[in-house]
Amino acid sequence: xxxFLQLVVTGFALGMIYALIAIGFVIILKCSEAFNIAQGHFVxxxxxxxYTFLVTFGLPVWATLLLAxxxxxxxxxxxxxxxxxxxxxxxxxxxxxxxxxxxxxxxxLATLIWGAEYKAYHGLLPxxxxxxxxxxxxxxxxxxxxxxIVTVAILMLFLRYTKIGLAMRATAEDLQVVQSVGIKATxxxxxxxxxxxxxxxxxxxxxxxxxxxxxxxxxxxxKAFAVVLLGGVNSIGGAIVAGIILGMLxxxxxxxxxxxxxxxxxxKVFPFIVMIIVLIFRPYGLFGxxxxxxx
Amino acid sequence: MGSHFGxxxxxxxxxxxxFRTKLHWGALFAFLLFLFTCPLFFSDRMLTIMTMIGIAVxxxxxxxxxxxxxxxxxxxxxxxxxxxxYASAILCAKLGFPFWIALPCGALTAGIAGLxxxxxxxxxxxxxxxxxxxAAQFIIIWTIIQLRSITGGPDGLSVPKPAIGSIVxxxxxxxxxxxxxxxxxxxxxxxxxVRTRTGRAFIAIRDNDLAxxxxxxxxxxxxxxxxxxxxxxxxxxxxxxxxxxxxxxxDQFPFMDSVWYLGMLIVGGMGSTTGAIMGxxxxxxxxxxxxxxxxxxxxxxxxQAAASLALISHGLVIIIFLIFExxxxxxxxxMIKAYFRLWPFSHxx
Numbered sequence: 001x002x003x004f005l006q007l008v009v010t011g012f013a014l015g016m017i018y019a020l021i022a023i024g025f026v027i028i029l030k031c032s033e034a035f036n037i038a039q040g041h042f043v044x045x046x047x048x049x050x051y052t053f054l055v056t057f058g059l060p061v062w063a064t065l066l067l068a069x070x071x072x073x074x075x076x077x078x079x080x081x082x083x084x085x086x087x088x089x090x091x092x093x094x095x096x097x098x099x100x101x102x103x104x105x106x107x108x109l110a111t112l113i114w115g116a117e118y119k120a121y122h123g124l125l126p127x128x129x130x131x132x133x134x135x136x137x138x139x140x141x142x143x144x145x146x147x148x149i150v151t152v153a154i155l156m157l158f159l160r161y162t163k164i165g166l167a168m169r170a171t172a173e174d175l176q177v178v179q180s181v182g183i184k185a186t187x188x189x190x191x192x193x194x195x196x197x198x199x200x201x202x203x204x205x206x207x208x209x210x211x212x213x214x215x216x217x218x219x220x221x222x223k224a225f226a227v228v229l230l231g232g233v234n235s236i237g238g239a240i241v242a243g244i245i246l247g248m249l250x251x252x253x254x255x256x257x258x259x260x261x262x263x264x265x266x267x268k269v270f271p272f273i274v275m276i277i278v279l280i281f282r283p284y285g286l287f288g289x290x291x292x293x294x295x
Numbered sequence: 296m297g298s299h300f301g302x303x304x305x306x307x308x309x310x311x312x313x314f315r316t317k318l319h320w321g322a323l324f325a326f327l328l329f330l331f332t333c334p335l336f337f338s339d340r341m342l343t344i345m346t347m348i349g350i351a352v353x354x355x356x357x358x359x360x361x362x363x364x365x366x367x368x369x370x371x372x373x374x375x376x377x378x379x380x381y382a383s384a385i386l387c388a389k390l391g392f393p394f395w396i397a398l399p400c401g402a403l404t405a406g407i408a409g410l411x412x413x414x415x416x417x418x419x420x421x422x423x424x425x426x427x428x429x430a431a432q433f434i435i436i437w438t439i440i441q442l443r444s445i446t447g448g449p450d451g452l453s454v455p456k457p458a459i460g461s462i463v464x465x466x467x468x469x470x471x472x473x474x475x476x477x478x479x480x481x482x483x484x485x486x487x488x489v490r491t492r493t494g495r496a497f498i499a500i501r502d503n504d505l506a507x508x509x510x511x512x513x514x515x516x517x518x519x520x521x522x523x524x525x526x527x528x529x530x531x532x533x534x535x536x537x538x539x540x541x542x543x544x545x546d547q548f549p550f551m552d553s554v555w556y557l558g559m560l561i562v563g564g565m566g567s568t569t570g571a572i573m574g575x576x577x578x579x580x581x582x583x584x585x586x587x588x589x590x591x592x593x594x595x596x597x598x599q600a601a602a603s604l605a606l607i608s609h610g611l612v613i614i615i616f617l618i619f620e621x622x623x624x625x626x627x628x629x630m631i632k633a634y635f636r637l638w639p640f641s642h643x644x
Contacts (some may be wrong), residue, residue, distance in 0.1 A: 108608075280425065
């Protein structure tokens with residue numbers, strides 16, 4: 001029972017990071033109807049940025065976060081302006097392929113700059129020890145949980161109370177109406193990419209703090225897709241709930257089944273099995289908008 | 296009655312023929328002659344490159360029918376190639392089947408795998424389908440690793456040299472002939488499949504699936520047919536790849552290859568058999584160029600420069616084509632042909 005609870009607790013914290021990353025995906029999708037396959041590579045860049053600022057430059061944690069966010073803003077703006085803007089209004093395959101290609105380029109840049117090596121920096125993030133009954137919560141998980149919750153809260157407030165946040169929600173509802181009242185859609189697109197890259201980079205630093213930065217961080221993006229599909233592609237709340245569900249399920253399944261399977265690695269394929277099941281039985285996810293098509 | 300210039304078709308049969316004029320036939324024979332005499336004057340390295348191009352062309356033809364014509368986007372093509380390749384490898388290595396039976400069996404197995412993973416396409420499309428096919432890729436590779444007793448898992452599986460009758464295809468030239476024969480056959484079939492009733496149904500589904508269904512095209516049947524045909528092509532390509540190396544390994548079917556096949560289709564031009572060939576040839580040649588330049592760059596800049604150059608150039612090529620030439624090389628080729636048809640006079644009479 002203890003083992004089970006331990007798995008659930010660490011799974012919950014992991015799931016919150018998944019949710020954070022998935023939110024970036026959902027925001028882009030809601031605002032500009034672009035599916036961002038490169039979300040996982042934002043995480044990868046974030047993981048390595050954390051290494052550069054914390055270890056190579058030896059900066060404190062707050063400065064690392066600030067600089068990483070600054071880098072993410074520049075990255076998001078550049079990507080939107082140079083790659084996504086020319087493809088506005090193109091078929092869905094073109095947009096998806098361009099983000100896949102973007103993912104490849106980001107992976108290549110990470111290889112060029114950091115040499116695709118394993119860079120460990122755990123222990124550099126602050127530590128908090130928490131003991132609930134007989135379960136000890138790992139410090140990294142707790143930090144991840146707290147940062148994720150704070151980021152999501154800030155994002156929610158941003159979307160609810162700022163002018164540009166409201167414009168983004170309006171764009172998600174109806175692009176034409178938004179344009180007719182004088183809101184620039186391109187600004188909204190740019191901001192949505194900036195937000196996606198910020199949450200990706202923050203997620204990358206958190207995960208890097210747990211397991212170190214290496215090329216496998218990009219695979220988190222694939223887990224984020226499973227989260228997004230389970231929650232419904234256009235629901236932020238759905239992404240949070242689904243992230244937590246998937247994180248816990250994955251941890252529990254891997255904890256119990258990995259010793260039984262010869263090759264192990266169930267955690268790696270688990271999100272895809274969830275994905276296929278969701279796609280077959282409930283293609284619009286738990287909280288997604290069911291699209292009704294008429295001719 | 297003015298005199299006629301250029302090609303004049305006098306019957307529907309002539310108009311529909313793939314090779315309409317004497318020039319077409321001449322070009323075809325010259326090309327085939329060149330292709331099948333290649334081993335006489337090309338080095339083994341060139342033959343290897345051309346064999347790889349041939350295998351890529353077969354695979355991309357399948358993807359073109361599935362994605363370019365029927366509009367069902369698949370980023371799991373390397374996974375289906377793995378199914379076909381492993382099925383035929385297991386039949387050859389464990390059950391002692393001859394190569395020429397194992398290959399079609401492998402292709403059929405890949406087709407059936409395609410049917411299974413194509414089932415979600417009946418309910419979903421666009422991004423959701425892409426996710427389902429990406430999932431297919433990872434689940435297939437994971438299953439191959441798990442079935443260690445049959446597939447060899449991560450260690451791979453060595454396969455006897457392919458033989459047809461008493462001829463063992465051990466030299467590069469032998470295998471080159473085999474692959475080229477398959478490539479020509481696959482091209483001819485691909486070109487003709489899309490000209491049949493089935494092919495026209497695919498195009499109707501791609502252009503507007505609801506309208507197609509209203510017209511009486513069974514989405515259920517035709518989408519699955521597209522998956523089956525596309526994956527049979529992938530299976531043939533996968534089999535050829537594994538038998539070329541005489542070794543089956545999951546490293547031959549990475550996820551990035553699936554993306555890369557779709558990239559070939561985009562660079563070549565979707566929904567065009569010629570485009571599929573152009574894309575496969577162009578990107579394979581780019582790959583070879585990177586393999587050549589890579590070590591030089593690694594020595595000059597940094598050890599990881601070669602790997603990153605491969606990734607960055609792959610990505611950039613796809614991005615540049617999507618932004619500046621979304622209809623691909625084939626479309627550009629048609630434009631050039633149209634320009635020179637009346638050159639240097641820009642108008643007819």
